[in-house]
Amino acid sequence: MTTKERVIRALKGKKIDRIPIFIMSRAYSIRHGGSTFKDCLQDSTGETYSEVQYRCWRQYRYDGVMDLEGVNSESEALGCGLRVSENESPKVDSPVIEGYEDIDKVESKVTRFELSWPITRQLNVVQRLHEKLGKEVPIYANPQCPLRSAAMLRGIENTMIDMIDNPKLLHRLLEFTTRIAIYYGKALARVGADILMASNPIGSRSMISRRHYEEFSFPYDEEMVKSFHQDGILVILHICGDVKDRLDLIVQAGFDGVSLDSKVDLAWVKKEFGDKICLIGNVDIVDPLLFGTPEEVSIYSKKCLEILGTSGSMLGAGCEISPDTPSANLETLIQAAKTFAGN
Numbered sequence: 001m002t003t004k005e006r007v008i009r010a011l012k013g014k015k016i017d018r019i020p021i022f023i024m025s026r027a028y029s030i031r032h033g034g035s036t037f038k039d040c041l042q043d044s045t046g047e048t049y050s051e052v053q054y055r056c057w058r059q060y061r062y063d064g065v066m067d068l069e070g071v072n073s074e075s076e077a078l079g080c081g082l083r084v085s086e087n088e089s090p091k092v093d094s095p096v097i098e099g100y101e102d103i104d105k106v107e108s109k110v111t112r113f114e115l116s117w118p119i120t121r122q123l124n125v126v127q128r129l130h131e132k133l134g135k136e137v138p139i140y141a142n143p144q145c146p147l148r149s150a151a152m153l154r155g156i157e158n159t160m161i162d163m164i165d166n167p168k169l170l171h172r173l174l175e176f177t178t179r180i181a182i183y184y185g186k187a188l189a190r191v192g193a194d195i196l197m198a199s200n201p202i203g204s205r206s207m208i209s210r211r212h213y214e215e216f217s218f219p220y221d222e223e224m225v226k227s228f229h230q231d232g233i234l235v236i237l238h239i240c241g242d243v244k245d246r247l248d249l250i251v252q253a254g255f256d257g258v259s260l261d262s263k264v265d266l267a268w269v270k271k272e273f274g275d276k277i278c279l280i281g282n283v284d285i286v287d288p289l290l291f292g293t294p295e296e297v298s299i300y301s302k303k304c305l306e307i308l309g310t311s312g313s314m315l316g317a318g319c320e321i322s323p324d325t326p327s328a329n330l331e332t333l334i335q336a337a338k339t340f341a342g343n
Contacts, residue, residue, distance in 0.1 A: 001016065001017045002135075002136040002137075003020075003063045003064065003136055003137045003138065004135075004136055004137060004138045004194060006018070006020050006063060007020045007063050007064055007138045007194075007195070007314070008138065008194070008195075008234065010257075010278055010312060010313065010314055011195070011234050011236070011256045011257050011278045011312075012234075012256070012278075013275075013278065013311060013312035015311070016310060016311075018310065018337065018338060018340065019305065019308065019309075019310045019313060019314060019315050019337050019340055020063035020064075020314040020315070020337070021062040021063045021314065021315055021316060021333070021334050021337045021338075022062070022063065022064065022259065022280050022281075022314040022315065022316030022317075023060070023062040023064075023316055023317060023321060023330070023333075023334075024066060024238075024259075024316070024317065024319065024320040024321060025053070025056055025057075025062070025065075025066060025320075025321060026053075026066055026068065026069060026089075026320060027087075027088075027089065027320060027321075027322070027323045028056065028321050028322070028323050028325060028330075029052045029053045029055070029056035029057075030049070030052055030323070031087070031323035032052075032055075032056060032323070033051065033052025033053075033055050033056060034052070035048055035049070035052050036086040036087060037069070037084065037085065037086065037087060037088065037089065037090065038084055038085065038086050040052070040068055041068070041069075041084055041090060041121070043121070044117060044120055044121045044124065045121075045124055045128070046068075046121060046122075046123075046124030046125035046126070046127065046128040046129075047124075047128055049068040049125050050125055050128035050129045050132060051128075053065045053066065053068075053129060054129070054132045054133065057133065057137065060330060060331065060334055061334070062334055063137075063138070063314070064137060064138040064139070064140050064195070065129050065133060065137060065138075065139055065140070066139075066140045066141075066142070066197075067122060067125050067126050067129070067139070067140065067141040067142055067188070067193070068121070068122065068125045069089050069090060069142075071142055071144055071148070071199050072089075072090050072091070072092055072118075072152065073118040073119060073121075073122045073184075074119075074143070074144055074149055074152075074180055074181070074184055075092050075096075075144075075149065075152035075153060076090075076092075076116075076117075076118040077109070077113055077116040077117075077118045077119045078096060078106050078109050078113070078153060078180070079096035079105075079106060079109060080092045080094060080095055080096045080152060080153060081093055081094035087323070092152045095152065095153055095154055095155040095158070096153055097153045097154045097155075097173070100166070100169045100172070100173070103172065103173060103176065106153060106176070107176060110179075110180070110183075113180070113183065113184075114183075114187055119184070119187070122141075122188070123187060123188065123191045126139060126141050126188055126191050126192050126193050127191045127192055129192065130191065130192025130193075131192075134192050134194075138194040138195055139192055139193050139194050139195070140193070140194070140195050140196075140197045140236070141185075141188040141189075141193035141195075141196055141197070142196070142197050142198070142199060143181045143184045143185040143188065143196055143198055144177075144181060144198065144199060144200075145181065145198045145199060145200035145203065145217065145220070145221055145224070145237070146174050146177040146178040146181050146217070146220035146221065146224060147159075147174065147177075147200055147202060147203060147216055147217040147220065147221075148199060148200045148201060148202060148203070149177035149180060149181060150170065150173045150174050150177045151202050153173070153177070154170075154173060156202060159202075160208070163208070163212050163215075163216060167215070167216075170216065171216075174216060174220050175220075177220070178220045178223055178224055181198070181224050182223075182224055182227045182228070185198075185224070185228055185233065185235075186227075186228070186231060186233070189228075189231065189233050194234070195233075195234045195235070195236060196228060196233055196234070196235045196236070197235075197236045197237075197238060197259070198221070198224070198235055198236070198237050198238070198255075199237075199238050199239070200217060200221075200237065200238075200239050201239065201240045201241075203217050203239045203243070203246075204239050204240060204241030204242055204243055204261075205241065205242050205243065205244070205245055205246070206241045206242065207241070210245045210246050210249075213246050213249065214246075214249060217249075218246075218249045218252070218253055221237070221250075221253040221255075222252070222253040222254060225253055225254040225255055226254060229254065234256045234257075235254075235255050235256055235257075236255065236256060236257040236258065236259055236278075236280065237250055237253075237255045237257070237258050237259065238258075238259035238319075239259075239261070240261055240319055241261055241263055242261065242263045242264055243258075243260070243261075243264060244264060244265065244268070244269075247269060247272070247273055248273075250277070251273055251276045251277050255277060256277070256278055257277060257278035257279070257280050257314070258277055258278070258279065258280065259280040259281060259282075259316065259318075259319075260279065260280060260281035260282040260318065261281070261282060261318045261319060262281070262282045262283065262284035262285070262318035262319075263318070264281070264282060264318075266279070266281060266282050266304060266307050266308070267307050270307050270308065270309075270313075274309075274312065274313070275312070277312075278312045278313060278314065279308060279312070279313045279314075280313070280314040280315075280316050281304070281314075281315075281316055281317070281318050282304060282316070282317075282318040283297070283300055283301055283304055283315070283316065283317050283318060283333055284300065284317075284318055285317045285318055285319050285320070285321050285322060285325075286322075288300050288329065289317055289321060289322070289325050289329050289330070289333065290321075290322050290324060290325050290326075290329075292329065293329075294326075294328045294329055294331075294332040297329045297332040297333055297336075298332050298336055301315065301332070301333050301336035301337070302336055302340075305336060305337065305340045310340070315333070315336070315337040315340075317333070
């Protein structure tokens, strides 16, 4: 069974030879490949980043490689300014929609969206990864969920206020960002992405209520996933933080898998939803992965494995792993999955 077959079967809840290992390794691969975020972001050919991601995969042999920080590419392509540093993920520091009259201005950029610098780079990254590994290793690519995209374009604080003061106008923006997410996600799939990993970091209960999630995130996520499924594209959702009170909505939206933060009670999720969606996670990226010993990583990983089992699940860290994660700890996590007695 190839790595790609293993992951796809896990997402579909089918029998597999062993539990797959899911590692969000963008920053880690850049650091250990001797590059920087700035260098990778400035290379429109995609070769700089695809090579460090390839080297990292070749060293550890986890089950899949990832595109380059795609979560802000759509925002940049639509006019947002990014703050780029040598060693940290890029961040939106100047939203483009100050008032809702600016939506028309942003919508006018759609015809040139796929030809823009950041999207050209992202598509080239995926294409390069596909050329290096695509026959056997799955490639994950990262469109934004519509609510995340709206918050980047409008600003997080303004978006939160709009949920109360301007819900109709926010819905109009979400209709637009849903179209962009679908357009971008399908473009990624055309050039070699096997699985889309949509992100929505403002979707946790520490950021918005379940009521607001149900109104402003769920219906647009559902529309996005439905469109991807029409093209046979599998979709994973990652939300940083606790999502216990909205996991039913995540399942209902149709996501094939959900990447769970270590804050989420994995045993409870397995009991309630383990037969409805592929569960991914959720070894703590700080303790034990960053600061613990290999023995502590092994104990934590095995606890997760015992809960997850081997049907419809993947073992992984609860979020993007730190570039400072000791190699021995990462190797221990991976080895725990490969030797799990439940396989």
